Amino acid sequence: xxxxxxxxxxxxxxxxxxxxxxxxxxxxxxxxxxxxxxxxxxxxxxxxxxxxxxxxxxxxxxxxxxxxxxxxxxxxxxxxxxxxxxxxxxxxxxxxxxxxxxxxxxxxxxxxxxxxxxxxxxxxxxxxxxxxxxxxxxxxxxxxxxxxxxxxxxxxxxxxxxxxxxxxxxxxxxxxxxxxxxxxxxxxxxxxxxxxxxxxxxxxxxxxxxxxxxxxxxxxxxxxx
Numbered sequence: 001x002x003x004x005x006x007x008x009x010x011x012x013x014x015x016x017x018x019x020x021x022x023x024x025x026x027x028x029x030x031x032x033x034x035x036x037x038x039x040x041x042x043x044x045x046x047x048x049x050x051x052x053x054x055x056x057x058x059x060x061x062x063x064x065x066x067x068x069x070x071x072x073x074x075x076x077x078x079x080x081x082x083x084x085x086x087x088x089x090x091x092x093x094x095x096x097x098x099x100x101x102x103x104x105x106x107x108x109x110x111x112x113x114x115x116x117x118x119x120x121x122x123x124x125x126x127x128x129x130x131x132x133x134x135x136x137x138x139x140x141x142x143x144x145x146x147x148x149x150x151x152x153x154x155x156x157x158x159x160x161x162x163x164x165x166x167x168x169x170x171x172x173x174x175x176x177x178x179x180x181x182x183x184x185x186x187x188x189x190x191x192x193x194x195x196x197x198x199x200x201x202x203x204x205x206x207x208x209x210x211x212x213x214x215x216x217x218x219x220x221x222x223x224x225x
């Protein structure tokens with residue numbers, strides 16, 4: 001029973017992330033029906049209902065009889081909106097990378113320690129896809145975003161998830177800049193392999209150091225102004 005309760009808490013976090021981080025569902029919008037959402041989240045309908053109950057109690061969702069489950073009209077995504085504004089502001093690349101240096105190594109540390117087996121598998125799968133795209137000279141921007149978002153999600157820290165719009169901006173700029181710097185691309189390839197090894201081993205300290213080195217490599221090899 002306790003394990004099922006923890007699972008419903010994690011699913012509630014995932015749905016909240018869909019609302020506040022991904023902004024798939026805005027205030028007043030309807031969530032997909034139980035069958036679709038439970039399949040997407042890979043959980044039973046019973047667990048999904050418990051997660052929805054948690055969010056209803058928290059004032060985030062409401063159930064309208066005969067209509068479905070909706071994000072409450074009065075739910076404010078203030079914090080997420082503020083971070084989204086910051087991400088779109090005209091800030092220097094160095095500022096974005098320094099912000100990443102402050103937060104992302106810790107995210108890697110907690111993801112290694114707290115992530116579920118499924119979350120770690122997803123991170124590793126995305127990391128492998130990044131490597132393949134680098135080797136095939138294909139755009140990897142969206143996959144990089146998903147990779148770092150999956151690490152943030154695996155921390156089970158909602159504030160870390162709220163920072164992702166800003167992280168995305170740093171990732172986007174970094175990918176575009178690195179296209180002209182082969183040394184930076186190859187460093188990313190090596191750094192990702194090391195980071196994934198530590199995540200696979202659930203080595204928090206190793207993952208933290210690997211992420212830090214990865215960001216420092218980018219700062220040393222790319223123009224930061």
